[in-house]
Amino acid sequence: MxxxxxxxxxxxxxxxxxxxxxxxxxxxxxxxxxxxxxxxxxxxxxxxxxxxxxxxxxxxxxxxxxxxxxxxxxxxxxxxxxxxxxxxxxxxxxxxxxxxxxxxxxxxxxxxxxxxxxxxxxxxxxxxxxxxxxxxxxxxxxxxxxxxxxxxxxxxxxxxxxYAWGMFYRKSVWQEKGYAVPKTLDELVALATKMKADGLIPIASAGKQGWPLMGTFDQLNFRLNGYQFHVDLLAGKENWQDKKVKDVFDTWKRLLPFHQENALGREWQEAAQTLQQKKSGMYLLGAFVGQQFPDADKADLDFFPFPEINPEHGIDTVEAPIxxxxxxxxxxxxxxxxxxxxxxxxxxxxxxxxxxxxxxxxxxxxADTSGYSPLQKKVADTIKNAKHITQFLDRDTDPGFASEAATNGLISFVKNPDDIDTVLKGMADQAKNIFK
Missing domain, CATH: 3.40.190.10 (Periplasmic binding protein-like II)
Known part of the structure; x- marks a missing residue:
């Protein structure tokens, strides 16, 4: 992907x-x-x-x-x-x-x-x-x-x-604007609102190939519902029409106005370049976002784990594919x-x-980590300190479900976020056929 x-x-x-x-x-x-x-x-x-x-x-x-x-x-x-x-x-x-x-x-x-x-x-x-x-x-x-x-x-x-997934940003932009790392979802929304007023795209976004949207779903689901519900849902043991899943999409809908427009027509590299060019304030992606940064800019890249939504689960889960x-x-x-x-x-x-x-x-x-960059050291520490590690949606579920039901469902949601029930019914029906 x-x-x-x-x-x-x-x-x-x-x-x-x-x-x-x-x-x-x-x-x-x-x-x-x-x-x-x-x-x-x-x-x-x-x-x-x-x-x-x-x-x-x-x-x-x-x-x-x-x-x-x-x-x-x-x-x-x-x-x-x-x-x-x-x-x-x-x-x-x-x-x-x-x-x-x-x-x-x-x-x-x-x-x-x-x-x-x-x-x-x-x-x-x-x-x-x-x-x-x-x-x-x-x-x-x-x-x-x-x-x-x-x-x-x-x-x-x-x-x-x-590598780890998280919210990546340029330190120089945040220092110039006086931004602080948000600890909760409400703080994230307040920060995104401020970025929008400052003329920035709050959250860079790309979904042309579908898979980047999976990263957003993962973060919201395990922050809201916890690690166990997340992995059980992807293993076909929970119902996609459960209220817990609808809450994930409702939360996502709240954040959509802060995402870069026309995401479904954009490759991840293009979105990453807007972060590098200081046009976007944040980007939820894997650490490979840094591959779109020239060497001279790499030291300016930093990240934070997606903020807390449900205090019961805090930020105890990190997406870190192996x-x-x-x-x-x-x-x-x-x-x-x-x-x-x-x-x-x-x-x-x-x-x-x-x-x-x-x-x-x-x-x-x-491995000797003394040669790691500050960003690599932060990634390593974040992974080490996590209570739970997930792989990423398309690695944590049946390949058929990932490539068809999940990809198509998430794209359909972004196209029409007001029709969550139809999206979830379609995903639930396909899950029943795949996870027998």
Missing amino acids: VRYTPGSSPSPSLDRRTLLRVMLAGAGVAATGGLAACGSGGSSSDSGSKVVTFGNNLSDQVPKDAITAAVKAFEANSGGLSVTINTKQHEQYQEQINNYLQGKPDDVLAWFAGYRMRFFADQGLTGDLSDLWGKIGGNYSDALKQASTGSDKKQYFVPFTQ DGYMMAKKPANPEGAAKLLEYLSSAEPQLAYLKADPTAVATNQK
Whole structure:
């Protein structure tokens, strides 16, 4: 979704870092364009056990170069293994992954933690990594292990990076205008009203691809109704026509007048640029919003968790999607795949990747964070101090429900916020068919 679907790591069109140019100079890593082109079914037929195939969904140039550099470093110390990278455009990767996993997938492949990982693990389409976790478990917190664990209590995922959602803003604009971080919804409305009077777009907004709207729904739902109701609703255990859900949309309706107009015709990058250009006062998005900021402006970017709505739940939940890797059910090179996954769990490649994409943080809890920017440190602390972590709507629910019912329902609401009942009935009816 988007730069992808919040399920993954973003990437804008920024200049390559000098470090990457050096690391990639003369790189012999192959990169192909078809998702199934380098699947494990035929990857090792000519090269024996010396080739590991790697399915990559980081198709934008900056993260693509960063993960390529990390893989190149693995090759240099792998005892003769080489890696063939199979890069697919992010949204196409997500759309095709079901067929991909049932065909001849790559030995190691990019995906998302939580529900999305369990969805395929439950179908027996990915490899059991429990033995590997016996080696790498010390690299991760209990929360990250839980997010990597399937319904059968086995591990199927290796976390790589993580980022947080929140309200992003430019410090210089707020200092100039005398704005303060709102602690409650009423304070947020008062701040947005002041921004509007000051000639700013209070809240930048984009919904052309649907998924950014999911982030707004998530924040409002777990702030109003709490973490458990939120995850149960997305798992099909609660009713979309419940009054609690209607309250979410009523609250959203209250905020809509402060959102950037014509959001459904705008990409997230365009909305982020209005924040960078000091035309907008805030933007509710993932930390990848910083990818639309030139290096000279990055230090001016800050954020705060979405403010409290219901004192019962405060701000105890943070949306912090986890990106990482799975293994094919039957990799052509199981030993090589395990070695590559073990390497990706270590601090070195995660920190190397973050030099090119400093909007995320490492998942390895032993990673040296002294080189983090102030924004990265704040993201890391926010995640660490959260009582509950969510992945993002399209990662926390059935893929079919996310791509159809949720996307279409949220777009319909933004088009006609006065017809909430019809929107929720449509979502509830589709949920009944999907979550049987």
